[in-house]
Amino acid sequence: MDFFSIGLVLACASAALGALWRMRGWFKRGVAMGRPGQDRPRPGVLGILGMLVGGLADLVLLRRTMRSPLRWTGHTLLILGFGPLIVLHAMDGVVTRPFFAGYEPTLDPWQFLRNLFGLLSVLGLTLLFLNRCMTLKKFSKLQDWTLIAVVFGILISGFLLESFKIMSAGDFKRMVDDYFVEAESEELISLKAYWARENGVRFRQFLPTAPELLELGAELHEDRCAGCHSPTSSAFVSRSMTSLVPASLYIADQGRDLFWYVHVGLAFLGLALLPWGKFFHPVATGINLLTRGGTRTADTPTHTLARGLGLDACTRCGQCSLHCSVAPAHRVLGNPDILPMDKLADLRCHLDDRLSPGRSAALVEGSHICTECLRCTQVCSAGIDLQDLWMASKKSLTEAGRAGVDGEIRKRTAGEWARELASRDLGRVGGTGAGLADRAESFWGCVQCTTCTGVCPVVAVSEDPSRDLDLAPQQIMNLLRMGLKAQTLGARMVWSCTTCYKCQEHCPQGVPVADILYELRQLGAEILRKKEGRS
Amino acid sequence: MKNYDVMVIGSGFAGMAAALFAAERGLSVAQTGATGGIDFSTGFIDLLAVHPIAEQKVWEDPFAALAALRRDLPDHPYCRVSDDEICRALEQFTTFLGHHGLCYRGRAGKNTLTLTAAGTMKPTYLLPCTAWNGVKAWEMKAPTLLVDFSGLKGLSARQIAEVRKDSWPNLKVARIKFPGMGGELYPEHMAWSMADPARRAELAQNVAPHIADAKYVGFPAVLGMTDTAAVLSHLEELLDRPVFEIPTLPPSIAGPRLRAAFDRGLPGLGVRTYTQKLITKAACSEEGFSFTAGSGSTSVDIFAKSAILASGRFFGKGLRSDRHRIFEAVFDLPVSQPKNRSLWHRPDFFDPNGHEVNQAGIETDANLRPLDAQGRVFHPRLHAAGAILAHQDWMRMKCGAGLAIATAYKAVASL
Numbered sequence: 001m002d003f004f005s006i007g008l009v010l011a012c013a014s015a016a017l018g019a020l021w022r023m024r025g026w027f028k029r030g031v032a033m034g035r036p037g038q039d040r041p042r043p044g045v046l047g048i049l050g051m052l053v054g055g056l057a058d059l060v061l062l063r064r065t066m067r068s069p070l071r072w073t074g075h076t077l078l079i080l081g082f083g084p085l086i087v088l089h090a091m092d093g094v095v096t097r098p099f100f101a102g103y104e105p106t107l108d109p110w111q112f113l114r115n116l117f118g119l120l121s122v123l124g125l126t127l128l129f130l131n132r133c134m135t136l137k138k139f140s141k142l143q144d145w146t147l148i149a150v151v152f153g154i155l156i157s158g159f160l161l162e163s164f165k166i167m168s169a170g171d172f173k174r175m176v177d178d179y180f181v182e183a184e185s186e187e188l189i190s191l192k193a194y195w196a197r198e199n200g201v202r203f204r205q206f207l208p209t210a211p212e213l214l215e216l217g218a219e220l221h222e223d224r225c226a227g228c229h230s231p232t233s234s235a236f237v238s239r240s241m242t243s244l245v246p247a248s249l250y251i252a253d254q255g256r257d258l259f260w261y262v263h264v265g266l267a268f269l270g271l272a273l274l275p276w277g278k279f280f281h282p283v284a285t286g287i288n289l290l291t292r293g294g295t296r297t298a299d300t301p302t303h304t305l306a307r308g309l310g311l312d313a314c315t316r317c318g319q320c321s322l323h324c325s326v327a328p329a330h331r332v333l334g335n336p337d338i339l340p341m342d343k344l345a346d347l348r349c350h351l352d353d354r355l356s357p358g359r360s361a362a363l364v365e366g367s368h369i370c371t372e373c374l375r376c377t378q379v380c381s382a383g384i385d386l387q388d389l390w391m392a393s394k395k396s397l398t399e400a401g402r403a404g405v406d407g408e409i410r411k412r413t414a415g416e417w418a419r420e421l422a423s424r425d426l427g428r429v430g431g432t433g434a435g436l437a438d439r440a441e442s443f444w445g446c447v448q449c450t451t452c453t454g455v456c457p458v459v460a461v462s463e464d465p466s467r468d469l470d471l472a473p474q475q476i477m478n479l480l481r482m483g484l485k486a487q488t489l490g491a492r493m494v495w496s497c498t499t500c501y502k503c504q505e506h507c508p509q510g511v512p513v514a515d516i517l518y519e520l521r522q523l524g525a526e527i528l529r530k531k532e533g534r535s
Numbered sequence: 536m537k538n539y540d541v542m543v544i545g546s547g548f549a550g551m552a553a554a555l556f557a558a559e560r561g562l563s564v565a566q567t568g569a570t571g572g573i574d575f576s577t578g579f580i581d582l583l584a585v586h587p588i589a590e591q592k593v594w595e596d597p598f599a600a601l602a603a604l605r606r607d608l609p610d611h612p613y614c615r616v617s618d619d620e621i622c623r624a625l626e627q628f629t630t631f632l633g634h635h636g637l638c639y640r641g642r643a644g645k646n647t648l649t650l651t652a653a654g655t656m657k658p659t660y661l662l663p664c665t666a667w668n669g670v671k672a673w674e675m676k677a678p679t680l681l682v683d684f685s686g687l688k689g690l691s692a693r694q695i696a697e698v699r700k701d702s703w704p705n706l707k708v709a710r711i712k713f714p715g716m717g718g719e720l721y722p723e724h725m726a727w728s729m730a731d732p733a734r735r736a737e738l739a740q741n742v743a744p745h746i747a748d749a750k751y752v753g754f755p756a757v758l759g760m761t762d763t764a765a766v767l768s769h770l771e772e773l774l775d776r777p778v779f780e781i782p783t784l785p786p787s788i789a790g791p792r793l794r795a796a797f798d799r800g801l802p803g804l805g806v807r808t809y810t811q812k813l814i815t816k817a818a819c820s821e822e823g824f825s826f827t828a829g830s831g832s833t834s835v836d837i838f839a840k841s842a843i844l845a846s847g848r849f850f851g852k853g854l855r856s857d858r859h860r861i862f863e864a865v866f867d868l869p870v871s872q873p874k875n876r877s878l879w880h881r882p883d884f885f886d887p888n889g890h891e892v893n894q895a896g897i898e899t900d901a902n903l904r905p906l907d908a909q910g911r912v913f914h915p916r917l918h919a920a921g922a923i924l925a926h927q928d929w930m931r932m933k934c935g936a937g938l939a940i941a942t943a944y945k946a947v948a949s950l
Contacts, residue, residue: 449574449575449785449786450721450786451570451574451786453721454721454722454723454724454786454791455723459721459724460724460727463715463716463717464716464717464718464719465718465719465721466718466719467717467718472719472721505569505570505811506570506811507570508569508570508571508574508850508851508852509850
């Protein structure tokens with residue numbers, strides 16, 4: 001058993017077992033989200049056909065990435081280059097050799113294609129790397145950079161390996177020992193001269209340049225070598241790279257050995273890491289793109305498995321977070337779970353029960369700030385049905401008693417909150433620290449006329465305002481002007497207010513009722529956040 | 536910049552009346568206004584019922600009272616309008632309201648006594664038709680059931696019956712649950728819910744057991760917001776009795792009802808209304824007036840050849856004050872007022888003479904044009920109308936709405 005065999009077996013085992021583990025996770029997390037409703041229509045036969053076409057178009061043409069030309073180009077180049085490299089080069093033993101008689105990696109078109117696909121891959125990867133540096137740096141984690149590094153490493157080390165093999169005198173000697181053992185010294189030196197000149201091999205010894213010897217070398221090459229070796233100039237990238245190595249350095253053999261291990265080692269590493277994080281996205285995202293059938297909205301039927309798959313299919317492209325309509329809330333509050341990409345990752349952790357309490361609280365807050373506007377679902381490159389995930393997780397979080405600030409405040413009565421908060425310095429909200437609710441001028445004009453309560457639509461839809469809302473707006477104003485702020489913070493009127501501003505507009509005395517209610521709510525949210533250990 | 540013939544500043548009784556009269560005269564009208572005094576109205580249109588206020592003398596004939604008033608108080612705004620103008624103004628005003636779902640009635644040349652939430656009988660000139668059966672019931676001292684609702688603070692049937700017990704012994708009371716609402720009740724939400732016939736049926740069912748031999752049934756004024764006639768007649772049908780409304784303590788919904796009628800009717804006459812906007816800037820020139828209504832991104836610039844200042848008193852934000860002086864809010868016109876702060880109020884809150892501060896306001900010439908500090912007309916095409924005028928005590932004289940409508944009429948006629 002050699003390095004290659006052991007490495008291959010281990011890498012394949014890791015990939016296979018890991019992939020199974022990931023797929024198991026799809027079921028597990030999907031189930032943890034709760035049973036999907038049956039409210040979405042099931043497609044008929046034509047619908048399914050349409051979905052198949054749509055899904056294939058998304059997968060093959062990367063339709064969902066077309067909004068961003070840089071990302072689409074980078075990704076397409078990478079796939080066009082790396083795909084064939086995997087199938088026709090890495091797996092040439094099981095694919096290319098059986099199907100193409102007389103295949104040798106050093107023959108054209110394979111040698112040329114290998115370089116071409118390698119170059120395409122490097123170009124594509126460079127574009128993707130640039131994109132991640134320019135727009136996604138703040139979202140990027142270890143797994144993102146590692147994947148780029150590993151693939152880059154495989155590509156570059158491959159070129160370097162080929163370069164060193166081209167230059168390697170040791171390889172030449174090995175070949176001659178196997179295929180031209182009877183060479184006489186004059187023939188040998190001619191062949192060497194030919195190979196040094198035409199194919200870039202680096203020999204320590206001085207080689208002749210006489211034309212008749214080169215002619216002899218060419219003839220011998222045609223007889224013995226050309227059947228398996230195309231000119232190395234067709235390996236246009238690797239051959240060009242040989243000029244980077246100064247002629248005085250004879251490091252080709254060592255380089256070849258080193259980079260063989262690097263190249264093969266990184267390839268095995270990449271394979272072994274396939275189930276880890278971002279490395280799995282070609283599998284998970286590919287399947288997700290097919291199953292979503294090309295739709296950009298939240299109208300495909302929901303399955304437990306599809307949900308779990310969706311959670312895994314994130315490519316961490318950051319588009320959802322860049323387009324999130326409540327991004328300003330993230331800017332102000334600093335909670336990363338307000339933005340979809342991190343919220344998705346944390347939701348996944350939460351479903352595995354691996355999320356810390358502080359982070360859970362952040363997830364709940366992010367879940368409730370989300371307005372379900374559908375934008376992230378529309379721009380998602382992986383076609384994940386984010387809308388469904390958000391709505392289902394919001395529901396399951398609420399059912400587990402985690403309902404965000406609005407839910408927490410309703411777990412106790414206004415009276416209980418008043419007792420708890422009465423002893424504290426409640427702090428002030430507002431730029432100068434003295435909020436509207438603390439200033440006497442805000443209430444000087446209030447004559448308790450109940451106009452604010454009369455126009456309030458929240459009071460209008462309540463059958464019993466004192467039961468449903470604890471206090472009516474003018475009652476809150478009355479308590480505040482008596483300095484009893486603690487009594488008002490837990491009142492459900494404050495937490496049900498829609499800030500429609502009718503109260504403030506209709507107040508005949510200019511009391512800023514809506515602004516004050518909003519301020520109380522902000523203060524309450526701040527107090528609750530402090531209780532959770534976040535601020 | 537928008538260009539109009541008349542800018543009406545204010546959307547209370549005087550402002551609405553001025554906008555109506557000007558529009559029906561064919562002028563282009565813009566109007567601004569916000570919540571103010573009219574939102575605390577009972578809905579009654581008082582003409583004149585008490586003079587002199589120190590004696591609290593109540594008059595049955597408002598026009599006889601007017602004659603006495605003009606004789607005794609030459610500075611009173613009613614001296615600037617004739618009886619004829621008053622009658623035509625009231626006629627035009629109530630006709631308009633009648634077209635928009637608010638019917639009014641009264642007795643020509645006579646004040647009518649009507650029931651209030653406090654149980655007192657208040658003299659007024661024109662009443663909403665929904666209150667008229669109450670007048671009939673009172674005048675006949677008929678056995679009547681007064682209904683109130685648990686949780687509605689603005690009207691207590693028992694209090695009314697208690698206050699009236701000597702003069703109207705046949706008053707019976709019942710407290711019932713208002714359909715579909717509990718806890719604390721607010722008139723505006725109750726009135727809107729009466730648009731639903733099912734709620735009315737439920738209400739009638741709750742009331743029916745209490746009627747017995749009562750000939751009339753009286754309710755707090757929550758019987759509909761924009762469809763009071765329909766609600767009332769439906770209830771009369773269900774209860775098989777004549778029904779009437781009693782205005783609740785302020786804020787009753789009479790104000791919103793009036794506003795709703797004007798909001799529906801005035802734009803139809805071409806009036807450009809800017810609701811919930813106050814004048815924040817006003818500049819005068821020979822050509823007319825440049826106003827800015829509202830502030831910030833929603834402010835509007837308006838130009839008008841003439842202007843009618845019907846901005847009300849303190850609640851209407853036509854007058855504002857600090858601890859020492861009263862100011863007029865739009866043009867900074869001089870305000871006739873007591874010489875210093877200590878003279879604003881008499882020591883006794885219920886002093887029958889009233890308080891001097893209530894008579895502060897804008898002084899005008901015979902055509903209701905405000906005067907400047909030197910006593911000259913401030914601007915030839917600026918008129919004032921309504922409660923902002925000086926030398927009247929509308930609350931104690933029971934002349935508020937009538938004064939507002941009549942002076943608005945005169946102001947528009949003088950344009």
